[in-house]
Amino acid sequence: MSYVVLARRLRPTQFDDLVGQETIAQILKNAILTDRVSHAFLFTGSRGVGKTSAARILTKAVNCLDPRGADPCEACQNCIDITNNASPDVFEIDAASNRGIDNIRELRENIKYVPANCRYKVYVIDEAHMLTLESFNALLKTLEEPPAHVKFILATTDPHKIPQTIISRCQRYDFVRIPLVKIVDYLEKVTRNENIQLSRKALEMVARHAIGGMRDALTTIDQIVSFTGKSASDEEIRQILGIVDSQIRFGLLNALVEKNSTEAMNQFFEMQQHGHDYQDILSELLQTVKNLSLVHTLIQSTGAIPPTLFQEIGQEDIEQYRQLISQISIDELQQMFHILLELEERIKRSNHAQICFEMALLQLTSVQPLVGITELLEQIQTIKEDDGTSGTALKIKKSSPGFQNSGESNSEPFTSNRQSPHSPTREQEKSLPHNEKRKESNSKEPGSNQEQGPSYKASDANSLIEPDASLTIVRNQKPAGEEQSPASGINSPIPSSPSFQEWETFVEHVQQISPRIGSVLKNAVLLERNEDRVQIAFKESQFAKMLSGEQANSLNEIARNFYGKSVRIVIQEDAPASEMVTMTENQQRLLNDERERRRQIAEQDEQTQKILKTFPGSKIIDIQIQEPKI
Numbered sequence: 001m002s003y004v005v006l007a008r009r010l011r012p013t014q015f016d017d018l019v020g021q022e023t024i025a026q027i028l029k030n031a032i033l034t035d036r037v038s039h040a041f042l043f044t045g046s047r048g049v050g051k052t053s054a055a056r057i058l059t060k061a062v063n064c065l066d067p068r069g070a071d072p073c074e075a076c077q078n079c080i081d082i083t084n085n086a087s088p089d090v091f092e093i094d095a096a097s098n099r100g101i102d103n104i105r106e107l108r109e110n111i112k113y114v115p116a117n118c119r120y121k122v123y124v125i126d127e128a129h130m131l132t133l134e135s136f137n138a139l140l141k142t143l144e145e146p147p148a149h150v151k152f153i154l155a156t157t158d159p160h161k162i163p164q165t166i167i168s169r170c171q172r173y174d175f176v177r178i179p180l181v182k183i184v185d186y187l188e189k190v191t192r193n194e195n196i197q198l199s200r201k202a203l204e205m206v207a208r209h210a211i212g213g214m215r216d217a218l219t220t221i222d223q224i225v226s227f228t229g230k231s232a233s234d235e236e237i238r239q240i241l242g243i244v245d246s247q248i249r250f251g252l253l254n255a256l257v258e259k260n261s262t263e264a265m266n267q268f269f270e271m272q273q274h275g276h277d278y279q280d281i282l283s284e285l286l287q288t289v290k291n292l293s294l295v296h297t298l299i300q301s302t303g304a305i306p307p308t309l310f311q312e313i314g315q316e317d318i319e320q321y322r323q324l325i326s327q328i329s330i331d332e333l334q335q336m337f338h339i340l341l342e343l344e345e346r347i348k349r350s351n352h353a354q355i356c357f358e359m360a361l362l363q364l365t366s367v368q369p370l371v372g373i374t375e376l377l378e379q380i381q382t383i384k385e386d387d388g389t390s391g392t393a394l395k396i397k398k399s400s401p402g403f404q405n406s407g408e409s410n411s412e413p414f415t416s417n418r419q420s421p422h423s424p425t426r427e428q429e430k431s432l433p434h435n436e437k438r439k440e441s442n443s444k445e446p447g448s449n450q451e452q453g454p455s456y457k458a459s460d461a462n463s464l465i466e467p468d469a470s471l472t473i474v475r476n477q478k479p480a481g482e483e484q485s486p487a488s489g490i491n492s493p494i495p496s497s498p499s500f501q502e503w504e505t506f507v508e509h510v511q512q513i514s515p516r517i518g519s520v521l522k523n524a525v526l527l528e529r530n531e532d533r534v535q536i537a538f539k540e541s542q543f544a545k546m547l548s549g550e551q552a553n554s555l556n557e558i559a560r561n562f563y564g565k566s567v568r569i570v571i572q573e574d575a576p577a578s579e580m581v582t583m584t585e586n587q588q589r590l591l592n593d594e595r596e597r598r599r600q601i602a603e604q605d606e607q608t609q610k611i612l613k614t615f616p617g618s619k620i621i622d623i624q625i626q627e628p629k630i
Contacts, residue, residue, distance in 0.1 A: 045175030048213025177212025
């Protein structure tokens, strides 16, 4: 006779044999004893937890000729036929291969006939979620009002795939995963009866690998016996199950906790040499970091570990975790866990799994504790209460990994309204770039005596243009046959010269009237300023094309009103403008110089130095002048 595996040979035959499903077993027993058995059941749960076994026990119990309370006798002809799958009144249907509407139509035709030998015709539909939507719809009426001699039992691992209209017509029973300790106790009984020598720790590894499924655990026992015979060591079971050795696993965790990247890499390569792939190592790391976080949190909050935790985590492992919790914080463990989750996604998408894993290990060894909001507020409050003074508002950027910064533009500055000898004075503030001073003047309250915008007269210009000249925009071209140096006749004004300042004033006036034309002129280079024309050039040709047609006419009108005279503006297309300075570039240079000057002054401030010392790795990114409160 062929060998029958343990999972089939030891299939439960009584309700009390359903390990870990005591509640469901008791409900079904009471329903049988009180003759309140429903016409339709839905058994849900993960694989190997007893759904099909419970369906067979229930089938035999309602059809047994000599029941023993609520349990079948296993001796009558009906029980024997059902056990041997020989009963003409019990149908076990695999919905994965009989999922079409034709199969449901055939079922509906057959249920009309009364059972031949049993009290009830029972239809056990396994993997019921595999039925098509049309099949479910065809079964609705029959499932709601079947003949009195028919019972339906649907079993599935994915109840969310079954329509609610089907679920509402059934009594639903959710089979839970079997607890680890119950699986281990049952396996001890099985191995003792089968004369198999396995340690309790080995059985715990088997039970943990089964993830709550008794069938998987018994199948693993069969594998172990086939590989090692009637006895096996813990190391041999680790090899069979692909479990990472505890010593190597904790060696890698220790290296990560101690931020030892070299040792972490060595442990990783050793795991690979033992034949573990990336998924096995990653799974072990996730489980280990989770367990360490759990032990850390429980000891911090309650000071003790509940006994129920020992059912999921071995006593030896918990002692290892106890030694590590003093070297790492909870927030570091959370960061490590999220890095491992991100690594899992990267490995799925990348063709370079090992590179991703090695870089993730380096990232794990560089994790730093986060600075809590409470600690930050305490440190800032300490600085505020100090006697150090400062008249600047500083934005401090933290560059170390543990500091969470929401961004430079949105960060609130540290401020102080007290004036320091090292902070910028009013005289120093006067050296701000022209555009900043103009913004300040425009922000004055209406009604003040200060002028709200620049007012220019012809007498203010250095070299006025005669009124008989007309404003034209000319693109100079070299006369045929004439050789002329690109810089011939050009004397480029520097940003500090009166000509450049006059040009800057004119462009700002244009900007106020026509922002579009003013923006174009800000990108122009002033080449020459003489009595009858203003010669400019552009570093990029597209700007020159914007000053044509209506734009040229508008610029003509603005210039006439500004100077009070006509002027000739020439756009030199072939001028060497790349090394010259535009108005935009000049203003940015002045702004950068001013920021650097303010930063240097702020670095000498006593309170600023305290802030930088409080937050190591910080640096000043911006200085803002605050008006003193009156």
